[in-house]
Amino acid sequence: xxxxxxxxxxxxxxxxxxxxxAVFPVTSTSLTRPEFEEQLLPLARxxxxxxxxxxxxxDEAKAVGAALIGAHCTDPEALxxxxxxxxxxxxxxxGEDGPQEELRMRSSRLQHAMAAGFAQALxxxxxxxxEAIAQAALRAQGxxxxxxxxxxxxxxxxxxxxxxxxxxxxxxxxVLQVNGALLxxxxxxxxxxxxxNVMEWTHPEDAPQTWxxxxxxxxxxxxxxxxxxxxxxxxGTVLWTNLTVSLLRDADGNPxxxxxxxxxxxxxxxxxxxxxxxxxxxxxxxxPNRTLFFERLEKALNAAEGQRxxxxxxxxxxxxxxxxxxGHAAGDRLLxxxxxxxxxxxxxxxxxxxxxxxxxxxxxxxxxxxxxxxDDLAERIMNALVTxxxxxxxxxxxxxxxxxxxxPAGERTPAEVLRSADITMYRAKSAGGNRSELADPEADxxxxxxxxxxxxxxxxxxxxEFFIEYQPLVHLGDGSVRGAEALVRWLHPQHxxxxxxxxxxxxxxTGLIVPLGRWVLEESVRQAREWRxxxxxxxxxxxxxxxxNLSPCQLTHPGLVQDTVDILExxxxxxDSLCLEVTESALIGADDDLLKPLRRLAExxxxxxxxxxxxxxxxxxxxxxxxVSILKLDRSFTxxxxxxxxxxxxxxxxxxxxxxxxxxxxxVTVEGVETGAQAEQLRILGCDTAQGWxxxxxxxxxxxxxxxxxxxxx
Amino acid sequence: MERPAWxxxxxxxxxxxxxxxxxxxLGGSHNFEVDREAAxxxxxxxxxxxxxxxxxxxFMRRAVRFAAGEGITQFLDIGSGIPTFGNVHEVAQxxxxxxxxxxxxxxxxxxxxxxxxxxxxxDADVVAADLRKPQEILSSHQVERLIDLNRPVALLLVAILHxxxxxxxxxxxxxxxxxxxxxxxxxxxxxxxxxxxxxxPERAEGAVDVYKDIRNPLIMRSRExxxxxxxxxxxxxxxxxxxxxxxxxxxxEDEDPYAFSGFAGVGxxx
Numbered sequence: 001x002x003x004x005x006x007x008x009x010x011x012x013x014x015x016x017x018x019x020x021x022a023v024f025p026v027t028s029t030s031l032t033r034p035e036f037e038e039q040l041l042p043l044a045r046x047x048x049x050x051x052x053x054x055x056x057x058x059d060e061a062k063a064v065g066a067a068l069i070g071a072h073c074t075d076p077e078a079l080x081x082x083x084x085x086x087x088x089x090x091x092x093x094x095g096e097d098g099p100q101e102e103l104r105m106r107s108s109r110l111q112h113a114m115a116a117g118f119a120q121a122l123x124x125x126x127x128x129x130x131e132a133i134a135q136a137a138l139r140a141q142g143x144x145x146x147x148x149x150x151x152x153x154x155x156x157x158x159x160x161x162x163x164x165x166x167x168x169x170x171x172x173x174x175v176l177q178v179n180g181a182l183l184x185x186x187x188x189x190x191x192x193x194x195x196x197n198v199m200e201w202t203h204p205e206d207a208p209q210t211w212x213x214x215x216x217x218x219x220x221x222x223x224x225x226x227x228x229x230x231x232x233x234x235x236g237t238v239l240w241t242n243l244t245v246s247l248l249r250d251a252d253g254n255p256x257x258x259x260x261x262x263x264x265x266x267x268x269x270x271x272x273x274x275x276x277x278x279x280x281x282x283x284x285x286x287x288p289n290r291t292l293f294f295e296r297l298e299k300a301l302n303a304a305e306g307q308r309x310x311x312x313x314x315x316x317x318x319x320x321x322x323x324x325x326x327g328h329a330a331g332d333r334l335l336x337x338x339x340x341x342x343x344x345x346x347x348x349x350x351x352x353x354x355x356x357x358x359x360x361x362x363x364x365x366x367x368x369x370x371x372x373x374x375d376d377l378a379e380r381i382m383n384a385l386v387t388x389x390x391x392x393x394x395x396x397x398x399x400x401x402x403x404x405x406x407x408p409a410g411e412r413t414p415a416e417v418l419r420s421a422d423i424t425m426y427r428a429k430s431a432g433g434n435r436s437e438l439a440d441p442e443a444d445x446x447x448x449x450x451x452x453x454x455x456x457x458x459x460x461x462x463x464x465e466f467f468i469e470y471q472p473l474v475h476l477g478d479g480s481v482r483g484a485e486a487l488v489r490w491l492h493p494q495h496x497x498x499x500x501x502x503x504x505x506x507x508x509x510t511g512l513i514v515p516l517g518r519w520v521l522e523e524s525v526r527q528a529r530e531w532r533x534x535x536x537x538x539x540x541x542x543x544x545x546x547x548x549n550l551s552p553c554q555l556t557h558p559g560l561v562q563d564t565v566d567i568l569e570x571x572x573x574x575x576d577s578l579c580l581e582v583t584e585s586a587l588i589g590a591d592d593d594l595l596k597p598l599r600r601l602a603e604x605x606x607x608x609x610x611x612x613x614x615x616x617x618x619x620x621x622x623x624x625x626x627x628v629s630i631l632k633l634d635r636s637f638t639x640x641x642x643x644x645x646x647x648x649x650x651x652x653x654x655x656x657x658x659x660x661x662x663x664x665x666x667x668v669t670v671e672g673v674e675t676g677a678q679a680e681q682l683r684i685l686g687c688d689t690a691q692g693w694x695x696x697x698x699x700x701x702x703x704x705x706x707x708x709x710x711x712x713x714x
Numbered sequence: 715m716e717r718p719a720w721x722x723x724x725x726x727x728x729x730x731x732x733x734x735x736x737x738x739x740l741g742g743s744h745n746f747e748v749d750r751e752a753a754x755x756x757x758x759x760x761x762x763x764x765x766x767x768x769x770x771x772x773f774m775r776r777a778v779r780f781a782a783g784e785g786i787t788q789f790l791d792i793g794s795g796i797p798t799f800g801n802v803h804e805v806a807q808x809x810x811x812x813x814x815x816x817x818x819x820x821x822x823x824x825x826x827x828x829x830x831x832x833x834x835x836x837d838a839d840v841v842a843a844d845l846r847k848p849q850e851i852l853s854s855h856q857v858e859r860l861i862d863l864n865r866p867v868a869l870l871l872v873a874i875l876h877x878x879x880x881x882x883x884x885x886x887x888x889x890x891x892x893x894x895x896x897x898x899x900x901x902x903x904x905x906x907x908x909x910x911x912x913x914x915p916e917r918a919e920g921a922v923d924v925y926k927d928i929r930n931p932l933i934m935r936s937r938e939x940x941x942x943x944x945x946x947x948x949x950x951x952x953x954x955x956x957x958x959x960x961x962x963x964x965x966x967e968d969e970d971p972y973a974f975s976g977f978a979g980v981g982x983x984x
Contacts, residue, residue, distance in 0.1 A: 025970070028741040028764060030771035030800035032964040072799055074741040129743035133734070133796070136744075136827035137727050144822055 015093035016044040023068075026077040039071050047086065048094035051106050054057065056253075058113035065117025069125050079118045083111050093611035102650045165241070168248075171218045171255055173198035176533040185239055186266045192234045198258070203230040203238075214245070220255040223247050228265070240266045283337030284332055284353040293362055294414050300366040301417065303409040310374025311405040312363040312381055313421035314342070317433035318358035322396065330391050331369070335359065337391075338398065345377065352455045362421070374406045378436040401428035402436035414421070423447035456492070459625040461516055465491050468523050469698035473547065473669065473691050476683040483545030483579070485691060486524035487698045500549075508553045517554045523569050524548045527701050528577045547579045547609065552586040561597045564606070575605035579630065583611045587626060595627060602627035609669065621662055630660045633687070635672025641681045642674055651685065658686040716743025732877060733824040737767060739764040740771065744796045744827065752928050754950035759920030760913060764974025767873075769957040770904050774872050775805050776961055777980055780950075780952075781868040782809035786900060788867045788870040788918045790857070792845050792891075793820040797831045802870060803838040808932035813838060814860040818851055820844040845874060846882045849892040849937075866898035868967050875943065876906040876933050901947055904978040905940040910956050912971040935947055940977050947981025952981035 011149075020037035031496065043064045050060040068078060094392040095103040118644055159166055165182030178193050186193050202211070207227060216222040224246040232240040243263040248257040280292035288296070300309040316338065323331035335355075342361055343352045350366040363381060365373050377499060381402060386397035405422030407416055420439045427448070428437040462465065470484035484583075507513040513644045514693055528546040535544065553625060554560060587594075587610070600609050609630035614637055637654050640647040663669045671681050673692030682690060696703065730752040734745040738753045741764075745753075757763050778789065787810060791802045803815040815838040817828050830838035833905060838979035839856040851857060878884035892901065911918045919983060920932075925932035941954050952959065956974040958966040 028771075028776045029741075030768065032772070033968070034964060072741060074743075126743040132827060132830060133744040133746070133823065136830060139826040140822035143826065222721070291796050450840045 005461065006096075010047055011093040012044055013041065015043045015048070015089050018089055018093075019082065020042060021077050022081040024075055026075045026081060027073045028070070028075070028501060029072045031634050043067050043146060044094075044700065046302055047090060049105050050102060050110055051090060051094055052096065052098060056106060056109070058109055059112035061110040062117030062120070063116035065119075067084045068114075068118055068120035069121035069686075072123060074125070074609050079115060082118075085117065086111055086114065090556050102423070130416040135295060137702040143207055155664045163262075165264070166385070167193070167260045167262075169198050169258050171259070173218070173257065173258075173406050175436070176257070180353070182186065182262065184687070185234055185241070185262065186231070187233045187237075189234060200638050201231050203232060205230045209337060217245055217247050217258060218255070220247065224608045229262075237265070239264065240269045241567060269347075272410065282339075287339050287343065287361075288352060288354040290354065292358050293352070293356065293364070296352055296354075297414045299410050300364065301412065303366065305408075306364065306368055307409040308368060308370040308407060308610050309409060309417075310370035310377065310406040312378045312405070312436070313405070314361045314363070314381060314400045315425050315429065316359040317399040317401055326391065326394075332394065333391050334389055334398065335399055337389045338385070342381060351377070362418075364529075370406055374404055377631060378404050380404050384435065399434035401433045402438065403428060404436055405439040406449060420453070450506060452497075453492070453495075453503055454510055457503065457507055457510065457512050457516075460490060461512065461519065465493070466516065467491060467521065467529070468520060468701075470546075470701055470704050471691050471698040472528070472696050472704055473545070473689050474695045476679065476687055476690050481544070481704065482548060484704050485581070485698075486520060486527070486549070488520050504551060507550050511553065513551050513553045514557050514559075518563050518567075521564065522571075523546050523576060525567050525571050525573050529571050529573050530701070531704070532573070545577055545607070547581050549581045549588075549611065551585070555586055555597070556594065560619075561600050562602060565604070575601075576607070579607035579609050581609045581632065582609040584613050584615065587622075590626075595625075597625040602629070620660065621665075623660075630667045633657065633668060633670045635670075635692075638672050638678060638682065638692075639672050641678045651681075654682070654687075656684050662686065723932045727823070730930075731821055732925070732930045733819065733821050736767055736873070737796040737798055739767040740798055742796065742798045744798065751925055756921040756924040756974040759837050759917050760911070760923070762912070762970060763921065764953065764973075765970040765972035766906075766975050767851075769969070769975075770873050770978075771800050771978060772956040773904060773960055773978045774802065774870065775800050775901070776963060777870075777978075778802050778805045779866070780961060780980065781902065782806055782813065784900070786866050786868045786898075787813045788861045788865065789813065789870060790818070790852065790861060790867055790934055791815065791852075791870040791872070793871065793877070794819050794824070794828065794840070795821070796824050797828055801833070803835065804919070807825075807837065816839070816841060816854075816856050816860050817818055818845070827875060845871075845878060845884075845887055848887050848894075852891070852894050854917050863894055864896050866896050866900070868900045868902055868935075869895060870902045872902065872904045872945075873906070873941075875903065876935065877930055879931060879933055885942060885945075889945070892983065895983055899983045899984075900950070901944065901981045903980075904957060904976060905943070906934055906976045907936060907940065907978070909936050909937055909975075917929075940979075944979060944981040947983055950982055952982040 015036055018032060020040045023040075024036050031039070035481040046060050046064050050057060065079075066080060067118050071527075073079075073082075091100070091103045091107050091109070094385045118188060137604050147633075156580070159179050162179060162181055165179065167182050174195050175194055175198065179601075182188065183193055192378045198214075206229060206687075210227050210229060213222065213225040213227065217225060224244060226242070228242045229241055231241065233239050235532070242265050244261045245257050246259045246261075248259050250256045280289055280295075281287065282289045297309070297311070300307070303309075319331065319334075322334060325531045338359075339353070339355060342363060346353045347364045348365070348367070351364065353361060353363045355361050363377055365377050367373070378705040380476065381400070385398050385400055388397050390396070403421040405421045405424065407417075423444050424439040427443055427702050431437065469487050469489055471487060472481045472484045473485060474480070475482050483672050488500055488504075490503050494496050504513065507516050507609045528544065530543045550560075564578075564580075566602055567573075568578065582598070597610055608628045609632050610626065610628045611632045612634045613631045614634045624676055633654065636648060639656075642648045656667050668686070669689045669691065670687045671677050671691055673682065673694045677696055678692075679690060715962070720967075726747050726932045728748055730748045731966075734749040735753045735756075736746040740752050753763075760766075762904040769904050779788070789806055794802070796819070803813070805817060806813040813894045817832075817838070817840040819825050819828070819840070820843060821841060823855070825840050828964050832838045832840060836883065837860065839860055841851060842858045843854060852863075857863075871888070874889070888901075891897075908915050908918055922932045924935060939953060950963070954977050956976040957976065958969040958973045960978045960980070
């Protein structure tokens, strides 16, 4: 709309410009002033019309006042400035040529109406907006409440449904809320938990730090702690828990509540205790076992200075016989009774009895005065065994051998102590049993050497530390070499050459005798073949024979016959080139099962010699049924013949034995021949072959070769 | 199980809210006495505060129209507060019908009120979320429904970043949002600063303290610090300037001196 200069439209615009300039600074519109002026222009036009209309209508002005609110002129200052502007300029710019008096009156009435319209609209708007924001706040509260309700419902479901016990208490310890799981842990009764105070739940087994941690937590110095804790249930039973307590703080960080989470570990604990008990106790006797004993011994040995320990190592004498003759069930009952008696011997604090296995028991005493106590303890044990034990209507006399070790803590390891006790016990046993011996460092050292040899044996075989010496067997009639006895030696890296008496018993004990024996047999047979190759198939009086010793352990080994056959076949040596020597004692009481392999070997042509004849209980009647072809007379019979004249009784005995042997078709070999006179005497008595220093000491195989040559040429 | 970030323990209308205080400054009645009390206290130190708010609204209006002129039809207004008048959707949809607007605020009352205001407007919606957790905004179903992040978006951060403390790393939040924007998007931003306030810093600090007291600290940042929010953006002319000097439509000299407090700027993603 273009306005004619100073025409009514131009004047109306000028009024609107003045009005907008006056009001704009107090509005909060985001419009620019010219834009705002455009908003005021229609309002100015309405005012202008109302000023001049025929029938005066104040409502138009009311509407204009209200429209100001619509244009965001909500500041009362905007009304003041508007009214000032209308008062001063409306008649001037929009009155045209009307009657001034009338126009001024109308302007005044229009201002009143505008003010009323403004006020009413402002009131409406204010109320409307207040209503809107209140509604918004309410809705927001509803949304939040709903969200909280959902969250709370979920939390409550977790709280109620949790398998873990949950409880909340205030900082004074008053229990405020607990869940079902916690109630069930306490036995299910509400009054046993709700309304109670946490501090009432002390228990004798509370760890020392339990209540210190609690105090720190409720003071706010600690945010949580974790303990294992026991509670008394109303029914008197004990509830064990893994307990975690956390401090709950308010928004400002001030301690507010304590939250307890507890897991029922009663069952698990019982199971653990049982497993621990089973792992540390002997199932048969209920005594502590080796594990627990070592734990205690270790503790005793690690005790403070001034503390000592005393240990009795008991092994029952002849228990194997009881087991073998009465059966294992009776043996077990005997062990249980022994265990009970031993237990009653060690009841003082610091004392314990344990079963190490089999019929081996230990009693331990600790403290500062074990030097005297340990002897009393050993005596009590010996006394406890005095009364016979009644099993299956029999009165069994039980005896034991005790090795005693006593000493200060902090010097030895448990293994060392136990080894010393073991060695000492064996000393008591070899002294006849039914006695106690006190450990002695020297005896220990000897035994420990034996122990060292035992442990070195297997490697020694692997490393080829064994070798064989041969001692010739000479025919007494013509002095010819008929063979040799193979004697094994150990070239020990530290101890030098060791004789069989030093290590064969150890090898017997550990079972190494079987591979060692097999090696000796193979080496010897190989040597026999070598001799045969050198000297031809036969000497004048049959093949050169090799004598190899069999230990008792080898005798019972199921592979004996097969191993022997294999070796002979592999090396291509005839069975009659081999003689196996078995001690008389190994065959005492031998039944057919034990003799069977020997018979088979004998049937094949292997000679069997009865070694050390005359030292044991020489059961002459038994000789008949043994598959033996040679008797080797022990050196004790020939010793007296080194002097001249020889003891006539000895002569008679030897003569008798030789005669007996020959009547049973057995050849007789004598050992330990050292003089020519001796040799002559034995020849007269009818002995067949001999060995001894008179002929040759045991030596390398070449020596025998030389002897045989001498023999052949001589 | 965690309580949503936006949901306070309860709606406590006895605690002043910055969005209702803002409404009061703009002459509105969407506020309660606690809000007005806080506003009046701040105005004791800075009587021109309403003029700063008005300048913010005026800048936002110009910037939205500029964005619409640039062809942008999607607006994400974070910290939208209580809608009174001259809101983004009014301005933008007036410039180009069908323009889509998503408002974001963490004040549940402001959100509830926005819902009422936007009822029936298919192209505008509001999300209850927090600028400090941009992923909650970007993954909201309202944003998914209305905004295609493959096309340019105008991201409005008007008078909000000065309520995010350094501890909450506002720069990271802005960067995370910016990373989600397609090339050609605009960042429309205003921020409070001691620079430009026609008062001694001591007096201005009095007003700042009021916000500290109502647990909505006002973080005044320097122009340099504010410029860092535009890292990775090309500044639209005339750059980061006092609000009345950003593409004015009437003479800046006519503006109230308070309107020059703080800075405004628009950046464009490459």
